[in-house]
Amino acid sequence: MVKVYGDGVKALQGINVSIKKGELYTLLGPNGAGKTTFQRIISTQLMPTSGKAYVLGYDVVSEASEVHGHISIVPQDVATYGIYTPWEYAYYFARLRGVPKQKAKKTAEKALRAVGLWELRNRTCATLSGGEKRRAIIASALSSFADVLLLDEPTSGLDAIARRNVWSVLRQMVKEGKTILLTTHNMEEAEMVSDRLAIINKGQMIAEGSPDAVKGLIAEKYRVVLEGEITRFPARENEKDTMIGDRYIMYVENENEAADLMKKALKMGLRAHISPVTLEDVFVKLAGGFDNESS
Amino acid sequence: MKAVENALLIAWMKFYPDFRRQPYVIITQAGISAGPLFFILLSGSTAALHNGIVGAMISIVSFLGLTSAIHDVAQDRYVKLREMMVAMPVHPVSYALGVALAPLLASVPGLFCFMALAIWLRILSLASIGLVFVALILGWLSISMIGFTVSTYLTKVPPFMLNSAGHLLSLGLVFVPPVYYSESVLGAFSWISYVFPTSNAASLIRGYLGLSTLHFESIMSHWLTLIGTALAFSFLASFKARWRER
Numbered sequence: 001m002v003k004v005y006g007d008g009v010k011a012l013q014g015i016n017v018s019i020k021k022g023e024l025y026t027l028l029g030p031n032g033a034g035k036t037t038f039q040r041i042i043s044t045q046l047m048p049t050s051g052k053a054y055v056l057g058y059d060v061v062s063e064a065s066e067v068h069g070h071i072s073i074v075p076q077d078v079a080t081y082g083i084y085t086p087w088e089y090a091y092y093f094a095r096l097r098g099v100p101k102q103k104a105k106k107t108a109e110k111a112l113r114a115v116g117l118w119e120l121r122n123r124t125c126a127t128l129s130g131g132e133k134r135r136a137i138i139a140s141a142l143s144s145f146a147d148v149l150l151l152d153e154p155t156s157g158l159d160a161i162a163r164r165n166v167w168s169v170l171r172q173m174v175k176e177g178k179t180i181l182l183t184t185h186n187m188e189e190a191e192m193v194s195d196r197l198a199i200i201n202k203g204q205m206i207a208e209g210s211p212d213a214v215k216g217l218i219a220e221k222y223r224v225v226l227e228g229e230i231t232r233f234p235a236r237e238n239e240k241d242t243m244i245g246d247r248y249i250m251y252v253e254n255e256n257e258a259a260d261l262m263k264k265a266l267k268m269g270l271r272a273h274i275s276p277v278t279l280e281d282v283f284v285k286l287a288g289g290f291d292n293e294s295s
Numbered sequence: 296m297k298a299v300e301n302a303l304l305i306a307w308m309k310f311y312p313d314f315r316r317q318p319y320v321i322i323t324q325a326g327i328s329a330g331p332l333f334f335i336l337l338s339g340s341t342a343a344l345h346n347g348i349v350g351a352m353i354s355i356v357s358f359l360g361l362t363s364a365i366h367d368v369a370q371d372r373y374v375k376l377r378e379m380m381v382a383m384p385v386h387p388v389s390y391a392l393g394v395a396l397a398p399l400l401a402s403v404p405g406l407f408c409f410m411a412l413a414i415w416l417r418i419l420s421l422a423s424i425g426l427v428f429v430a431l432i433l434g435w436l437s438i439s440m441i442g443f444t445v446s447t448y449l450t451k452v453p454p455f456m457l458n459s460a461g462h463l464l465s466l467g468l469v470f471v472p473p474v475y476y477s478e479s480v481l482g483a484f485s486w487i488s489y490v491f492p493t494s495n496a497a498s499l500i501r502g503y504l505g506l507s508t509l510h511f512e513s514i515m516s517h518w519l520t521l522i523g524t525a526l527a528f529s530f531l532a533s534f535k536a537r538w539r540e541r
Contacts, residue, residue: 006541043382046540064539068384079373083316092308096301096383124316140379150382 001051003037003203011037013203014051019196021056021147024170024180026197028190028283034203035183036076039152042181043073055148069098072146074137074154076183082126086117086136089125093140104143111143115169131162138166142173149173149180155189167193187280201287211279218285220251222258223277228270240285251277251285298389305385305393309363310400324398325405328355331475342506343476348413349500350475355405356431357438357493358469359398364442365461367394369454387447387538388529395439406431413504423503430503433525434496438468440528441492447538469493477507488517492528495521 003012011034019025027035040046042053044064052059058066072093080089090108099107112118115135125133134154141149151170155163163186170180170193184190190197191211198208207214220240226233230248235241242249252258258274265272313320328351335347371377380390410427413419419427445464449457473481474497478488488494495517502509502517509517 040540044539045378045381065384068382071382073379073382075375075378078375078379081312081370081374081376083312085312088308088312092304093379093383095304096380096385098297098384 002049004049023195024174026190026194027183029200033200043150071148072141072144073150074141076152080125080133087121089136089140090143094143097144107143111139115139131158151182191279206286224250224258224261226265226270226272298386301389302392306396309397345418347475352409355402356435360395360435360439361442362461363398364446368446369457388533391443391532418504430496430499433521434492436525437492437528440532444532492524
């Protein structure tokens, strides 16, 4: 898939993705990586410059109307219409997707119960919290019986508890057989909910696999974080090590090496702790590293 | 059939929650169209008042149809209903009709008030009410489709400019042409009444209400122009409107 915008910006430079039925696949990348462009092409909102994309075998360009019958979307940065209620979101969207009246009432109820908004169904969105509003939008996507859900940063701006509620709903949907394409720049989210993920940067895919497989793409398995007078600690000749303000983060391949560094730091009176590398560490390494100079 | 059902559903979605939770919008909307009548009333001319009532009837249906499409684009920056519908089994014309029908529903109480006033002043008879309705609907359809088509080209324009665009289009298509006043005022430029869907509808309605004398040729020309523009702009909305982004 290639997308070049009118102003010459190359948003996608040959992304090749295959998503299995019934899995939650995440596109992970920084702002401007091309995630939303990819989602918008798959959801038929945007035409690709070249390349082909299929949803359940239907071409998103030439068979868009067939695609529409199988997808539901949550766009990026979507706000709720303040005078709508969660019920109206769930019910009207089901009706527009062709669900008959009585069935639409049942699916709207099911969707609202799934996102935990049934009790609040008749309150206007203007009176709901940020997390509840976002869940109302997700309910509109769930109420349709669509096989494929395309969710563009659905938890953006939510607090940790609201985010986890949404994650729980997404995993439940996967359990019920839905296929979900999620975009996010939240590494924890990608790690927690994805069956597989792809890291994209500057319109190109730089890694793909299960969260564990992607974490295995770099040799380092642990990180040692030092805090305190870190200038006293002799800098290592390792370009992957990172300085973030008054913290020195070192990446090592095994536990013994990590333990040695920790002992050395503790002897020097520094605070130190060891943890396994995170998806974010892998992402930073694969995406070209962190700019130590500017930090 | 599905397209019509979707248009009605979108109209209901856009009308009912608004109407139920902020019913005063109906009074505001009628007030905008009734505004010029106040100044006409001050002039003391009965003929001008009669023409003004015709203008208010046309204005309330077409002004709202036009601005609602533009307002919809501005609002969609945040609520993205249109964006979500592009990815749904909804035809752009269903959406355009729905967006246009919603304010039409909201304009019904105001329209009935203006019609009742016209009946009370004995300028509107039950015999001509059918043709008046048809002219109003064709004018509304043309203007709404113009609004929708234009709005689809304004998706990247900042919201404050969108509102200005809506106001300018309203001035140019509803308030400045011979809608609230007779085209005879324009003298040699009275042909302008054939240019705008609103003024075509106004000329016909004035003719049926006996406020002006229209020859058979003029009546046919106005009807043909009105039907032609309604079809042309519906066609344009259907085929030229930018629904999917390129």
